[in-house]
Amino acid sequence: MSRRGAFSNGWRVYCALAGGGDTLTGVLLMTAPILTLRLMGIEPPAADPVFLRFIGAFVTGVGLCYGLPFVKPGGAGAEDLARERLVTIFDATALVRFSVAALLTVALLRGDLAPAWRTVAVTDFLLGGFQVFARVFLLRRETGRG
Secondary structure, three states, rough: OOOHHHHHHHHHHHHHHHHHHHHHHHHHHHHHHHHHHHOOOOOOOOOHHHHHHHHHHHHHHHHOOHHHHHHOOOOHHHHHHHHHHHHHHHHHHHHHHHHHHHHHHHHHHHHHOOOOHHHHHHHHHHHHHHHHHHHHHHHHHHHHHO
């Protein structure tokens, strides 16, 4: 498989799954926050869901970021530019994911959140970890940088 083929297919699939999941969850949190939490197995708070909608906007934005490496100009160097964007998106979203996982883990350990939130913490930790692994060990080969 060529370098381009590996980049185009494997990374596109990962970004579509990770970004698509976040985008869908975010849009649902913005439009139907109570239903979304119930679908996640989380008891919604009694308070006004405005902050859930705000979180939804943030989650949507993170999800949409995964598409940025694939919005590229044509011409010479376009594939290299897309790879550089992918590295940047992996760095930025891994930082966000680890931050969310850390916050949720602390809140879970303190008993401030229901156990159902573990799924979100674990998912963010695993995806962030994969992105760090991919950036350090896999993208280095494709970009020639570490």
